Amino acid sequence: MTLTSNAAAADTPHPASFVLKGGLFPLTLLEITRYDRTEFERDLQNKVAEAPAFFQQAPVVLSFDTFHEEAGAVPLPELQALCREYGLIPVALRSADEALQAQARAEGLPLMAAGRGKTAPNPPSAQAPEEERQGAAEEETHPHSPSRLVTTPVRSGQQVYAPGGDLIVLSSVSAGAEILADGNIHIYGAMRGRALAGVLGDTTARIFCQSLEAELISIAGSFKLDEDLRGEHWKQPVQVHLDGESLIISPLA
Amino acid sequence: MARIIVVTSGKGGVGKTTTSAAISTGLALRGHKTAVIDFDIGLRNLDIVMNCERRVVYDFVNVINGEANLRQALIKDKRTENLYILPASQTRDKDALTKEGVERILNELAEDGFEYIICDSPAGIEHGAFMALYFADTAIVVANPEVSSVRDSDRILGILQSKSRRAEQGERVEEYLLLTRYHPERVEKGEMLGVSDVEEILATKLLGVIPESQSVLKASNQGTPVIHDTESSAGQAYADAVDRLLGEDVPHRFVTVQQKGVFQRLFRRSA
Numbered sequence: 001m002t003l004t005s006n007a008a009a010a011d012t013p014h015p016a017s018f019v020l021k022g023g024l025f026p027l028t029l030l031e032i033t034r035y036d037r038t039e040f041e042r043d044l045q046n047k048v049a050e051a052p053a054f055f056q057q058a059p060v061v062l063s064f065d066t067f068h069e070e071a072g073a074v075p076l077p078e079l080q081a082l083c084r085e086y087g088l089i090p091v092a093l094r095s096a097d098e099a100l101q102a103q104a105r106a107e108g109l110p111l112m113a114a115g116r117g118k119t120a121p122n123p124p125s126a127q128a129p130e131e132e133r134q135g136a137a138e139e140e141t142h143p144h145s146p147s148r149l150v151t152t153p154v155r156s157g158q159q160v161y162a163p164g165g166d167l168i169v170l171s172s173v174s175a176g177a178e179i180l181a182d183g184n185i186h187i188y189g190a191m192r193g194r195a196l197a198g199v200l201g202d203t204t205a206r207i208f209c210q211s212l213e214a215e216l217i218s219i220a221g222s223f224k225l226d227e228d229l230r231g232e233h234w235k236q237p238v239q240v241h242l243d244g245e246s247l248i249i250s251p252l253a
Numbered sequence: 254m255a256r257i258i259v260v261t262s263g264k265g266g267v268g269k270t271t272t273s274a275a276i277s278t279g280l281a282l283r284g285h286k287t288a289v290i291d292f293d294i295g296l297r298n299l300d301i302v303m304n305c306e307r308r309v310v311y312d313f314v315n316v317i318n319g320e321a322n323l324r325q326a327l328i329k330d331k332r333t334e335n336l337y338i339l340p341a342s343q344t345r346d347k348d349a350l351t352k353e354g355v356e357r358i359l360n361e362l363a364e365d366g367f368e369y370i371i372c373d374s375p376a377g378i379e380h381g382a383f384m385a386l387y388f389a390d391t392a393i394v395v396a397n398p399e400v401s402s403v404r405d406s407d408r409i410l411g412i413l414q415s416k417s418r419r420a421e422q423g424e425r426v427e428e429y430l431l432l433t434r435y436h437p438e439r440v441e442k443g444e445m446l447g448v449s450d451v452e453e454i455l456a457t458k459l460l461g462v463i464p465e466s467q468s469v470l471k472a473s474n475q476g477t478p479v480i481h482d483t484e485s486s487a488g489q490a491y492a493d494a495v496d497r498l499l500g501e502d503v504p505h506r507f508v509t510v511q512q513k514g515v516f517q518r519l520f521r522r523s524a
Contacts, residue, residue, distance in 0.1 A: 153456050155411025156404055171456065174407045190453075 005060055012095040024161065030088065035074045037082070045088040055087030061112055063119060064095035073098025076107055099158060130199065147183070154179060154193065161199075184208070190235075196223075198242075202252070207240040222247055255363035257370045258498075259389035260414075263405030265376030267397045268433035271469055272374025272491075273373035274302045274478035276393070279495030282335035282480075285368040285517065288327065290358075292385035293375035300340040314367045317354030319489060324359050331406035332481070338368075346380040355384055378412060387418055391427040391498075393460055398446040403454055406430070410457065429460035431494060436465045437510045447507055461494030463487050464507040498516035 023067055048055045058172040062084070064071040080090050094112040101111055150161035150169045155207060156176030160167065167181035172189035179195045184206045187195070191209035196222040198205030205219050215226050219242040229249070237252040270291075277289035290313060291299035300306040305328045311321035315378070316339075323339075330336035337360075342349065362370050362436030371395045374385035386392060392413050396406040408426060419426050434453060440447040447463060472478060482488040486507050493503045 152414065154406040155414065158411045158415070174404075174411075174454065176404060176408065177411075192454075 028060050029063045030062045034068050058088055059091045060088050062090045064250055071097035073097050076103040126146045152193055203242050210237045211235050212238045256369050257389050258391040259374055259376035261385045261386055261409055262395040262514050263409040264402040265318055267395050267402050269395050270299050270373055271300050272395050272492050273371050275480040275491040276461050277371045278478040280369050280482050281333045286335045287369040288337045288362050288367045289371040290339040292381050294341045294347045297341035297343050302473055303338050309340045312340045314345045314349040330402055350384045350502040355377050359388055370421045389426050395431045395432050430456050430457040431460045433463040434465045435462045441510055460497055462505055462508050463490045476521040
């Protein structure tokens with residue numbers, strides 16, 4: 001799944017030994033709410049028993065967005081070792097906590113952009129500083145990008161991604177096509193493929209289309225498939241927004 | 254300057270070779286020097302449909318590899334003036350095709366005075382199909398009024414818009430849709446996709462609608478491109494398509510259920 005074209009590569013007289021390309025890979029988040037060594041190990045053991053096939057060298061992103069206390073106090077190397085023991089390979093860290101980020105750097109673990117919107121309820125005293133840090137993290141990780149405008153139909157097999165902003169499609173999206181945006185998605189035509197809005201975690205993102213015929217729609221990771229969409233709003237002009245964990249489909253005025 | 258037209262589809266068996274044979278013949282019959290090239294290396298059938306399978310001495314791959322020159326490989330059609338066929342290799346495979354080799358041959362044909370070069374693409378979206386569409390100025394995307402064919406045609410339209418040479422240079426390939434094996438009665442019954450359904454999904458200019466016709470199989474087996482069969486509906490529809498390709502505004506025939514007259518019903522004449 002590449003985002004950039006490498007057409008020029010074929011014409012260079014001395015081809016480089018590598019090319020840098022954009023890639024999008026769905027990754028599982030290990031959303032950690034609290035850490036106690038014995039409890040964590042026991043929880044891992046229970047999960048492995050439930051779904052052994054998943055725990056075969058599965059790459060995971062360690063996320064502390066919903067951590068109840070100071071995430072910086074978590075012994076990251078110990079946590080990583082436990083995960084590996086049970087078949088989970090941490091490949092990145094997602095946390096706004098600077099101490100934890102420093103640990104990650106020491107461990108050679110890359111940092112992922114902090115998710116927007118999903119914050120666990122904090123004790124009131126910690127509320128203000130938490131929000132400030134969240135805001136700062138948002139600003140540095142989401143510089144303003146103009147919306148991406150697509151004027152021709154998005155064909156089957158094509159994938160269009162609007163990083164840092166909205167995606168506007170002035171035609172239809174065919175079955176087998178995939179469109180993604182960090183922000184909202186607007187389709188002035190029929191939506192027959194897959195639309196994923198708020199892919200970096202923006203739960204306020206919405207999807208608008210003139211005719212809902214989609215294979216899949218998703219906002220910030222919560223999704224609905226074709227079979228759930230074939231209700232009263234099928235093939236109608238709709239907007240989709242996220243209310244908690246569920247997607248709400250409402251008619252466009 | 255030669256106009257390079259690729260006949261492609263994505264899906265197999267929808268009528269690309271039939272269309273390549275008919276359209277190249279139609280253009281030649283209207284006085285334009287036309288070459289038709291078979292890009293289906295290893296599974297060639299353009300030569301069979303054009304009745305020259307026994308006259309193949311050198312092929313496309315021979316010319317790319319410099320084992321023969323273009324003059325030696327081009328086969329002059331016996332029936333139609335101005336028409337030449339460049340057959341594919343049956344023994345090699347598609348890896349023998351290179352961008353430089355294909356470009357060289359297309360340039361040579363243009364210098365030789367050819368006005369139209371039709372590239373008959375193989376099915377799929379792999380190397381052979383990609384080579385056939387890469388240099389195209391115009392694309393005729395052939396589809397049956399059937400869901401998997403339409404989906405595959407949509408895919409190939411996407412590839413034309415992103416991976417052709419014109420796309421790389423920021424221009425557009427002129428795209429046309431050709432619907433083949435159309436059956437108005439079945440469309441009316443709701444068993445088959447109609448022209449408007451396909452147009453809505455693919456959003457591409459319609460070059461023509463070729464009705465399902467027994468004359469196509471007959472033509473293929475006889476090695477006579479169906480456009481020569483001026484009595485058949487398919488032959489006539491192809492002739493209309495060629496006129497539209499040349500810029501004429503021709504209304505679409507054979508799209509609605511033909512009301513059979515009394516005599517036709519009595520004697521059950523088939524198309």
